[in-house]
Amino acid sequence: MRDAVLVIDLSNYSYEVEHRPDLFEKWIGGTGVAVQLLKEHMNPEADPLGEDNVIVFATGPFTPAYPLASKTVALFKSPLTGNLGESHAGGRTATSIANAGYGAIVIKGQSKKPVYLVVENGEVHFRDGRVIWGIPDSLIVGRIIAENEPGRGIRTMMRIGGAGEKLVRYACVTTETYRHFGRLGLGAVFGSKRLKALIIRGRKKYLPANTKKFREVYDEIYRTAIESDAMKKYHLLGTAGNVIPLNELNSLPTKNLQSAKFESAEEISGEALAEHNLGRRIACSHCPIACIHLAALRIPYENEPYFYKTIMISYDYELIYSLGSMLGVGSRDGLLRLIHRVESYGLDAMSTGVCLAWATEALLRGVVSEEDTIIKLSFGNVENYLKAIDYIYEQPNEFYRHLAMGIEHASDVYGGKDFALAFGGNEMPGYHTGYAAHLGYATGLRHSHLDSAGYSIDQKVRDVTPEEVVDKLISEECWRQVLSSLVVCFFARGIYTSDLISRAFEPLGVEISEEELKKKGEEIYKEKLKLKVEMGFNPENLRFPKRIFEIESLHGKLDERFIEEAKNYYIKKVREIVG
Template structure:
């Protein structure tokens, strides 16, 4: 079942030509993150701007995609508009199975279309469709229209951008099948720069399964662990939204641009409150029996006779933090309303929410004026934020254009760097302490999922730089295997190394199984080599003053420990990224 080579479709938008490539090295690169880093090193042009037509947009799946549950993610790789270097973003939906049933391990898009277009492909189709009529449409409307035009069913994914991507915002995401996203680091801007409004992939091919009893028995065992034990129950029930109350109680939930870490207003935005007052249903990515996607509703009045339209909005912890506590909003329906506008605009919700929080404090402090923003913003004022979302996505003035390039870009221009909540990119919702601040600010994706540093902080481990560094390096290496497979990280306790080896073996991948530890170390280094090739300097990373000022459950951060760990991790990254002599 597992081939020794990768099947890669290269599409050149400038020439209108496509090519199937065969790339050896499955046992070395595995797929997903490993394959994405390899392809980016092959295709990317570090000397050119991020939006140059020659820069690639890459989508990769893994060797277990389509064979086992929760192997449901796709890795998207590109040169980021935020920092001009290698970036990865991960998403689920139907994207991974669509690529698998289209017969592909990876899709590489280069060039730029002369006109807005939709790339439509499958096992037996490659089509460039005119999309002039879609340009300017929001991400949700674009998906709705394309579902009517492209009548396929089954394993079909529609990846599209909103106005933020068209305007090449560094916060622009790629919306995947409405409720999932390649969210962080500006992948939507890369699509916009290529004049691609959407990518529709039809999984209209077929895939065989292994013969014999071993595969079925292993599949059943994994399925049972995912559905009949407590391992995944949290994600189905309240979902990650259940973390809000716990982190607020722990004094680790950012409020009002991280001016506080706990607030009584949490009662209006807990996981229980969202479930009781807004939850309509659960949904799942293709190939997942858990159903962690929680879909709430908002009401929109659409005529003078008080008739209402109900809109469905997916939510979980990070969007609630970003458009709720970070903005001082404490009423679940209002949070969902802002979230809905963010979805339409095609903005990454974490970056967008944190950016608006900085803008609000900057207005309060007089760092910027209402004349510059064109709008008044106040923490807790939902109407201001509903307007601001579209100003940010549309880069409506000099202020909003600078903010769309990244919160720290605007802060360096206007002032307010000390209270810009940026850790490499706009922070995730965990004010847990020094290890997390270092992990996100220096991590390859600047993501809270690069490592489990927020959990390490919560364990109240002693301030030992060597132990914290060892944790960061080892946890990253373990996660690299999962993101190369490409597994949902919610299932990391199920897919421990021995289980992964069994999965690979029953699919005929004995060499991959035997080489898993070496591949993990190699891919970890390869990804850092891809990042460093673009000019990343770990030693230059700074952590804003706000993270030292705020009081958490452990008190204020220890600046000496924070700096020592930052330097140690930066040194380790530089060592990992060195090419062999």
């Protein structure tokens, strides 16, 4: 098993490698190990944009032993929420870190000048980043580095665009071209450290403990992935296939959740995108599914006839929601151009869309003025939204400086709290399915819909008590700590059952029962919650925006008392768990 941890200090351009079998045996890998490394290396009171913030990237024991296990977990202090930041990405990051021989990478300190890092063959190179600093388009940054650095096919290239440099609190880190450490502002943390990019490449190996069983289990996972229905949803339309069903279920947040039904849902649906725009599909490393859907958008030159440029744009449900329905954008071309702009600057698509939706309603209601927004934001107006995305990056006035800090902050300054759709300081994901979804955003340790999949509980069960919902959410989140410690793709959760995980460990020389796995999930959850509390998380301060109670959902209009009861129960649970 891999147990090497590479610790890089940007303040004095040094690094060391530690072998930590203790960590990887006890905490599996991924999120389990990252929590411990963050505890060891970071002061919980660190300024998220200061020298003391620490970034941990961690991979798990199944990378690259098995397919569908190619995700990396990043842990850091979030400049958006001021609390624990956790973000996951696919691409080639996990396999490259593993093939370079590392289980985890810790990045500390702050460089005096812009740099980018190259990790290879047991060495770290600190490269001069001054020439590429200031290039706002993360796609261009990627191309320049690709020309300069070897490792084609085996390297990962994580980098920031202009949003990270300008410390937009929800800037992302883009990896390869189309995958992201999207949420909670890792891009701004890179920016604050003057770290433009991180390239990792390697060609290492290790041997399984039981060679015959290793190939057998591998084949079982591979065959299940390509032959069964377990991942069909991601094979076909991709996550964009959710648009129409969620719209029909009264669950598609529209125009800053003034509605949960969008009249143009068909136009921006997975079906329409597949029919008119889908140009290519690509895969993360070591995954047969190829769920990354790329739309081809042909755009004419402004003033020259018969000249076109064709750009490829990666789309998923969350982007269609945040930059489509949430902004009232019902044209596919408009939506794709917005996604492309957000991709170029390296912004989190969800936070950007929700921030713009709030700003639009705030302008309509007179909470802010056109002097603040510079242009007249209105639902459906793509050209003005494109301009507004430029402004989030450029921050030409006080309003956009505040908006670049997220809507929890902007609504503290300007008002409009009731329709500021953020949970725990993080802009909401695209599911207005009912109580479990919203409670999940609030209670999830990274305030993500993927923490505990409340949207799925809403669609499966009715007539549950507030306590039952909270218990279900926590139990799901505990199990997902196992998945994100391995680290397998959540889309493959139907394949990586506890039985299979236990059997897949065996050829790697690790004996662990299904019961022990579940126990570890609970322990990791507890460790993470404790760290979150040490960093200042107080469940009593959780805010549920009034807007969610005003709009019909799949469960009808939501009752504030239900949420209040659930919140009180959750507060009790947190006290019990943290002690």
